[in-house]
Amino acid sequence: MPVNLPELDPAQLHAVAGVEIGIASAGVKTAGRKDVTLFRFAPGTRVAGVFTLNRFCAAPVRICQTHLAESGEIRALVINTGNANAGTGVDGFERAKQICFATAEALGVTPAEVLPFSTGVILEPLPFEKIIAALPAAKADLLPSNWAAAAYSIMTTDTAPKAKSVQLEIGGKLVTVTGIAKGAGMIHPNMATMLGYVATDASVSQSLLQDLVKWAADRSFNSITVDGDTSTNDSFILAATGQAGNAEIDDAASAEFSLLRDAVLEVSQYLAKAIIRDGEGATKFMTIKVEGGKTWDECKTVGYAIGKSPLVKTAFFASDPNLGRILCAIGYSGVDALDVDQLEVWLDDVLVAKDGGRHPDYKEEDGQRVLKQSEITITVKLGRGNVEATVWTCDFSYDYVKINADYRS
């Protein structure tokens, strides 16, 4: 059960003019399951993406990077679950290409205008013929209203779909930003999560779109961790169809870009947090705010040290305010010349540690009260600068072990 994730209401997901989605069953891993998702973009759509930095990145990730760099335009995304097509060598590369060829033929575009995505088990050959055989059904299903269905069809160990939509006015025009994401384990994105897709009908220049996808990823998918394992397949795609009718946004300093940026960030952060709320075995949702740093990187380093620590995460699972483990994680995070005597550590509104040790007014029952909540904010004040960053994570429960011990069976 996800932690405080509102149930998906399809009526709240606005279609994005210029985007159609089709779903089909290929039987990649389980017969009958909806496991192929096809996005078709109208001509003129601009697409930008960020991808995993894992050196064992999957074949489809490499193809996405090539197609984005070399194609004038991206017209389709094709996504399968049940198999990651990672750790599959040259053969995996060929299989992903075959899927691009078949998708291009079905839609009347070129193979380089197709981006392929896979998610699931690593090191097993992708049954690409099954996926290709399902493409006609996916094409026949193409509809602007299929966002909710797509949120379901890209799930793997997720227990709930993740989708978010916002509308705003830009330059007198109604603009929609809608996105979906999946992921519950192998979540410690290093560029973006596996997988996030956000589309808008706003008109925005290609270079600002590329800046925006990186900026939003850093503040959403690149700020979460379930288990510290950076996936081979992380991909985050932002598409702008330009059909809202607003004047093209091409100035990073404009009020219009600021509005669009905030809307994309709202959708991206909602989806990233939804992944944590649905983290494997999660029973608690933790926000780790690190303030007073010299750099954003060092704030993230401290946040991730806490958010990745199995000792912190098991203590939070048990609602045990064994808070020395937070200090321990800060201490080994690796921040250069960190003066622990300048630190403050807060649990919600409770000051836990100051001057290098437990605050004299801290009472065990106050820590206990906060830890019993399902939503907890840890605030670390580094006291050495003015920068801050936030990381989101979940606790570590018996069910994490159960889910990952049983994953393939």
Add this chain to the structure above:
Amino acid sequence: MPVNLPELDPAQLHAVAGVEIGIASAGVKTAGRKDVTLFRFAPGTRVAGVFTLNRFCAAPVRICQTHLAESGEIRALVINTGNANAGTGVDGFERAKQICFATAEALGVTPAEVLPFSTGVILEPLPFEKIIAALPAAKADLLPSNWAAAAYSIMTTDTAPKAKSVQLEIGGKLVTVTGIAKGAGMIHPNMATMLGYVATDASVSQSLLQDLVKWAADRSFNSITVDGDTSTNDSFILAATGQAGNAEIDDAASAEFSLLRDAVLEVSQYLAKAIIRDGEGATKFMTIKVEGGKTWDECKTVGYAIGKSPLVKTAFFASDPNLGRILCAIGYSGVDALDVDQLEVWLDDVLVAKDGGRHPDYKEEDGQRVLKQSEITITVKLGRGNVEATVWTCDFSYDYVKINADYRS
């Protein structure tokens, strides 16, 4: 239950001439438990140590570093379990100093000749009066034969004592090397583990002893991980009493130093591996050999990425050859310009991956056979150099969560 850790046989632990050990009960955490351990060294003993790099290092660690740097000689170690005296600020520092004063007074040495050590819960005030009150009993118990008793009295979440002794001849004299260690969780040492003590009666120069403690720590305690959490209290101490009667070893290139080095490494590695065999919740002992690297650091980086991955560790717990997770961990380890197409991954004698993907001859049943063992070697051949390193770790089970969710209750 530790994984294949032989039961401690006190008869196999040789006393070290010049070292006496006394045990007592202070009731730091649990009434009646033996929780204070006192080492007394004969005059002329040389002592060297390495300590945690955690910035939140405990008060006793800071005092050890000062005393080692400033004292001509170290004459005593005083160790308590049940409380780490970490995250305790200036007050914790004062309490540790009081223990040094009292120990010095009891033994007729100076406070700077005493090294204090604490292990247990972080962020709680150390009941130093209880420890001081137990010192007379510990002093009365001082005996050369108390190594086995000390191995028990320094335990915390350990389920079994860890001790090892070897004897060898150096320059015609019988030399003994005996050591004990404790640790089961918060184990990812960064200088040394929490806690290891090795003593020898060999005569060796102070500078070689200091080199040796670092060299042995890097190849033993600094090559293990249970949960990736670097403790606030890690300390590894090597003492040489010089009472064996051998001519002082002062040449790093001599055959005598080589013999002593190998003996110290044998004891240190046995103890470090014993910590992993007794890792919290461990059911499997995993050796990760990384060969063909350009540098020792990059081999360790790859080994630790695999050894820390919750996904790898839960798969091994389940005896599930979900080996793509190993490739994933190698991929995100952060080794610069790693070419995954040059890699080989082996499970014992089974070639799993080559040329960037699964080896065509690899069969699931072969992986399954190896994973059902309680001792497993993962070998990664990086194919880019001639350096190798080894990391030892254990799997990740329900019991790890149970132990750490219940630790303080």
